[in-house]
Amino acid sequence: AQSVTQLDSQVPVFEEAPVELRCNYSSSVSVYLFWYVQYPNQGLQLLLKYLSGSTLVESINGFEAEFNKSQTSFHLRKPSVHISDTAEYFCAVSGNSGGYQKVTFGTGTKLQVIP
């Protein structure tokens, strides 16, 4: 069984301040972790993913996440947020179930950037 927990449902932060969105996972097999972002009234877009190798993964728009096996975490960070980062962020774990890919999403964290 696999699951992810996002403890913070909302995170308000001032523009240009740093932010961390927390994600903890549970998985009995190999771990493949994703962060997706959902802007208002839109679908989900992949932000970054960890499959293997370097535990620090980066996105093109300044976000990064670090896979920490001992703490079973995959927290998302950005050193300086912009108004345009206001969105819902979903952490997800992927596995194979019955021959197909099954992605389990966390409950989401709404990032509110305050001008």
Next chain:
Amino acid sequence: DTEVTQTPKHLVMGMTNKKSLKCEQHMGHRAMYWYKQKAKKPPELMFVYSYEKLSINESVPSRFSPECPNSSLLNLHLHALQPEDSALYLCASSQDRFGLATETQYFGPGTRLLVL
């Protein structure tokens, strides 16, 4: 082109209506998915098609009927829906190399459905 398109963007229907949602991708992906997302909740998987065959039905009521006419198209036929079925319906696709867990799923913008 990494785009998944969905039509219509919005849909309002009565409980006796029949309507269809459409999803299209031209990335050569062989797996396509329907998700349902209620307000302030994560997406929940409904159906998985792999190589145009229904692989997974996550115990979805029969008033939802999926169809995959070809490798690029995915439909969701709706009939006799209930108000609690109001939600954002998301389509996604992936390459589906034997259900590898490392695949990225690409999502469409969704159809926002309101059942009156």
